[in-house]
Amino acid sequence: MLAAVQKNATRGDPRSVVKAIDQFCRQKEWAMNVGDEKGCILDSVVTEVNPATVLELGTYCGYSTVRIASLLPSNAKLITLEFNPDYAAIARQVIAWAGLEDKVQLVEGASGDWIPKMKEKFGIETFDLVFLDHWKDRYLPDTKLMEECGLLRKGSILLADNVICPGTPDYLEYIRNSPRYKSQYFKSHLEYTKVEDGLEKSVFLG
Ligand SMILES: O=C(NCCO)c1cc(-c2ccc(F)cc2)cc(O)c1O
Numbered sequence: 001m002l003a004a005v006q007k008n009a010t011r012g013d014p015r016s017v018v019k020a021i022d023q024f025c026r027q028k029e030w031a032m033n034v035g036d037e038k039g040c041i042l043d044s045v046v047t048e049v050n051p052a053t054v055l056e057l058g059t060y061c062g063y064s065t066v067r068i069a070s071l072l073p074s075n076a077k078l079i080t081l082e083f084n085p086d087y088a089a090i091a092r093q094v095i096a097w098a099g100l101e102d103k104v105q106l107v108e109g110a111s112g113d114w115i116p117k118m119k120e121k122f123g124i125e126t127f128d129l130v131f132l133d134h135w136k137d138r139y140l141p142d143t144k145l146m147e148e149c150g151l152l153r154k155g156s157i158l159l160a161d162n163v164i165c166p167g168t169p170d171y172l173e174y175i176r177n178s179p180r181y182k183s184q185y186f187k188s189h190l191e192y193t194k195v196e197d198g199l200e201k202s203v204f205l206g
Pocket residue numbers: 032033034058060133134135136161162165166190191
């Protein structure tokens with residue numbers, strides 16, 4: 001995938017990086033990027049929220065990191081957490097090829113360890129937008145942890161990938177029934193397939 005980016009995408013052109021990855025995943029080898037169909041929904045939410053602070057849980061190869069960062073205002077900050085060092089190593093190079101390293105802070109490690117340190121380590125008060133795309137059984141515990149750590153404010157937006165496939169049933173049940181969130185489901189498809197999947201967008205009500 002990285003070779004495809006370096007071969008087919010233009011340095012400093014995020015859209016060409018996104019296009020090169022999508023082309024590679026359609027023609028050569030499926031990979032678990034959010035993809036172009038769900039990616040367009042992600043783009044519209046980022047544009048609507050126009051966030052100054054973003055947390056991405058699950059960088060993988062940096063595809064969604066590039067999509068998000070390319071839409072952020074110049075002073076905005078995107079922190080992305082990745083547990084797998086091999087994924088992180090690729091993502092750093094993909095983000096650099098897109099020319100977005102100044103907007104992105106990639107942190108390697110477990111979300112459960114890093115979320116409680118966000119304020120002290122990165123000077124973050126609260127996140128305007130959180131994109132959940134990491135281990136599906138971590139969506140719920142990490143959301144509760146963000147609440148407990150005071151990282152969400154009235155109006156913070158959570159956008160969760162894969163709520164149907166692979167699925168995050170405990171997270172969906174919690175977020176759709178909690179009086180502290182207003183949720184909306186965006187029906188789509190699993191990246192590069194016809195399988196149903198979707199994004200759940202939730203507003204924290206405080
Ligand atoms: O595990 C995932 N992400 C965290 C990685 O550290 C993930 C998995 C899949 C997927 C995999 C295998 C399959 F058969 C169907 C879906 C899709 C995704 O979008 C994902 O984000």
